[in-house]
Every structure is written in C-alpha cells, then in structure tokens.
Amino acid sequence: KNEVEQSPQNLTAQEGEFITINCSYSVGISALHWLQQHPGGGIVSLFMLSSGKKKHGRLIATINIQEKHSSLHITASHPRDSAVYICAVHTGTASKLTFGTGTRLQVTL
Amino acid sequence: NAGVTQTPKFQVLKTGQSMTLQCAQDMNHEYMSWYRQDPGMGLRLIHYSVGAGITDQGEVPNGYNVSRSTTEDFPLRLLSAAPSQTSVYFCASRQSYGYTFGSGTRLTVV
Numbered sequence: 001k002n003e004v005e006q007s008p009q010n011l012t013a014q015e016g017e018f019i020t021i022n023c024s025y026s027v028g029i030s031a032l033h034w035l036q037q038h039p040g041g042g043i044v045s046l047f048m049l050s051s052g053k054k055k056h057g058r059l060i061a062t063i064n065i066q067e068k069h070s071s072l073h074i075t076a077s078h079p080r081d082s083a084v085y086i087c088a089v090h091t092g093t094a095s096k097l098t099f100g101t102g103t104r105l106q107v108t109l
Numbered sequence: 110n111a112g113v114t115q116t117p118k119f120q121v122l123k124t125g126q127s128m129t130l131q132c133a134q135d136m137n138h139e140y141m142s143w144y145r146q147d148p149g150m151g152l153r154l155i156h157y158s159v160g161a162g163i164t165d166q167g168e169v170p171n172g173y174n175v176s177r178s179t180t181e182d183f184p185l186r187l188l189s190a191a192p193s194q195t196s197v198y199f200c201a202s203r204q205s206y207g208y209t210f211g212s213g214t215r216l217t218v219v
Binding site for chain 1: 119140142147150151152153154157159165167168197201204207209210212213215219
C-alpha cells in the first residue's frame with residue numbers, strides 16, 4: 001500500500017461544477033503539499049499545509065491531521081483547471097517528499 | 110525571471126553513455142532536489158541537498174550522482190545510462206512557503 005493515496009484517479013467535470021480531490025496518508029507528517037501538473041508537463045506548487053485550511057482564488061485546501069486526510073476543492077471549475085493534481089507529504093526530517101500518483105482532472109464546456 | 114532552470118528539455122542517450130542534467134536556481138534556496146516521474150507512478154526522489162557541500166540519497170539513487178558546489182547549481186549525473194532510466198526528470202528547490210519546480214527533462218535511453 002502506498003504511503004499516499006489519492007482519489008479519484010480520474011475525474012471529468014462540466015464547467016462550473018464544484019470539484020473535490022482527496023488525499024489520504026498513512027504516516028506521520030510535518031506538512032502536506034498540493035501540486036498542479038499542466039498538460040505540458042510543468043509542475044506548480046498550489047498549497048503547503050500543516051493544519052486547517054488555505055484558500056487561493058477558487059482553490060481551497062483542507063487538512064485533518066487526526067484523520068490523516070486532506071482535500072483539494074475547486075469552486076466554479078473551468079476548462080483551464082484541467083491538469084493532474086498531486087498530493088505530497090513531508091515525513092521525518094522534512095527533507096523528503098512522498099508523492100501520490102495524482103488525480104487527472106478534465107473540465108469540459 | 111526568478112525560478113528553476115533545467116537543461117536540456119529533451120535528450121536521447123545510448124545505453125552506456127553518460128550525461129549531466131543541469132539545474133540552476135536564482136532564489137538563494139538552500140534545499141534542492143531531483144525527482145523522476147514514470148507513468149503510473151508518483152514522482153520519486155533521487156537525491157537532495159540541504160545546502161552547498163551537502164547531498165543525500167533519496168528513494169531511487171542507484172545509477173545517479175549529484176554534487177552541490179554552489180547554492181545555485183545542483184547537477185544530476187548519469188554515469189552509464191540504462192533503458193530503466195528512461196523517464197522525465199524534475200529538479201526543484203524549496204523555501205518555507207513551498208517548492209519551485211523546473212520544467213523537466215525528458216530522457217530516453219535506447
């Protein structure tokens with residue numbers, strides 16, 4: 001079993017829909033990251049969380065340390081949100097990241 | 110523009126050849142790292158560095174060497190390329206607020 005599990009693996013939504021991507025992890029962590037990988041391959045850091053909730057534009061990330069679970073929400077989704085969303089956690093000394101396999105999101109008109 | 114610069118973007122190697130993937134950042138970040146991304150698998154850490162002169166192994170270090178002589182540069186060396194090293198490679202640096210990734214190098218070993 002991977003230390004970081006994401007669900008769903010693939011997600012198709014219509015423009016305007018509210019989207020939730022989930023991340024569960026099985027180890028103690030010091031921080032959790034959400035990343036976005038564009039169709040062209042580039043990776044962008046969206047959020048770094050160690051507790052609570054963060055918001056940036058239409059993106060909201062939450063984390064529940066006790067339940068070892070994080071969610072990434074996208075409100076009013078748009079085709080430009082189509083990308084792979086990756087969850088990653090810092091464990092131990094925080095020098096190493098362990099990644100989930102990603103959620104591929106496609107938003108259609 | 111500030112960020113992480115990786116070169117080359119694409120490379121084809123023959124088995125047994127050696128090469129260096131370059132990574133440079135101009136943000137004065139102490140932490141830098143190399144990852145490989147393979148289909149169906151998450152990114153995996155190859156090597157990382159917490160500052161000039163300090164490097165350590167990640168999850169999949171075999172077949173790769175690194176050095177960190179300056180804060181800016183963190184090259185990844187393939188000593189004798191193998192087909193199993195066909196992958197997309199990403200370099201990243203880290204500050205307190207998160208990671209900055211390079212644009213990636215797509216390497217094919219034939």
